[in-house]
Amino acid sequence: MIKDEMFNNSMSKNKLNPVRAGFQRRKARLTAVTIALAFLVLVLCLGMLYMGNTRYSLKEVIRVLLGEQIKGATFAIGTLRLPRMLSGLLAGMAFGMAGNTFQTMLRNPLASPDIIGVTSGSSLAAVFCIIVMKVSGNLVSLAAVITGLAVAFLVYMLSKRGSFSGGRLILIGIGIQAMLNAAISFLLLRANQYDVPAALRWLSGSLNGMQMKAVPGLLLAVLFFGCLLVLLGRQLKILELGEPSAITLGLRTERIRLVMVLSAVFLIAYATAVTGPIAFVAFLAGPIAGRLIGAGSANVLPAGLTGAAMVLLADLTGQFAFDIRFPVGIITGILGAPYLLYLLIRMNKTGGAA
Structure with a gap:
């Protein structure tokens, strides 16, 4: 009897060992990829502060960041480059985490805020404020956030x-x-010709002219709603199994889904209000992060870091890779459009499977 129990226990342990080993491998891969993405983002952030018409040494950049006054460098780095870098970093994280949340929760790579109207709602509000009401700044941001939330609620x-x-x-x-x-399009056609360039510049998604006053609100939004999505990463993976399975596992699907949708929409709306609708970052960040970390792991944070890396790299490319400087949204649009076509062709061949 005792021998039988010992035999059964040993068999159970042998069965669990591969499961534990697989879990440890996935966890190690997730950790390694997250650290690598964080390092890449850090390098790109330093590149944003270093690159410009005048290039300063890394030592000078650090001295300015520590508050030291250096002639020329303090204005160029502290006033021009730092707000641009922080806006790109935070907006990219917001787009990446929100897009990944929608795609995972709805189990469809097309379920990105770029595709389902949330970003367009914020854009319409901003264009209306710029062209019709002749306002700018915080009022545009507030209108974009409220309208983005309203469109998401309606959908x-x-x-x-x-x-x-x-x-x-x-x-x-x-x-x-x-x-x-x-x-x-109707508002742009009916607008005064002097107002159209400002609206088009905003619609293209750009980090030009970013000011430090826009950063604190975006930082708070990413910290609060981003951390909330990261903490709900396990529930998000359960929702990916489908409604019946999630309910069977004891998940309160309606409540969890509502919290995730509101958090993701607020991130998208606020980021869009600050930088404009940077194309395809929310659409691409999740799938790229998913390929890097593999199946079975919650990838909210890696998706956010991937989104940040995409925005920063695209902005550096748009500024310095061509004779003409392009807004960041143009570069991400060039990268994202072929992937969207590939995804549609693939889904058509597989009968709608992502």
């Missing part, structure tokens, strides 16, 4: 009729996005 409620459906949400979001983009 969510329309898709929730009967029972929640991710596919229905995506289709409704695409329809609303088309309507909002048409409204933006």
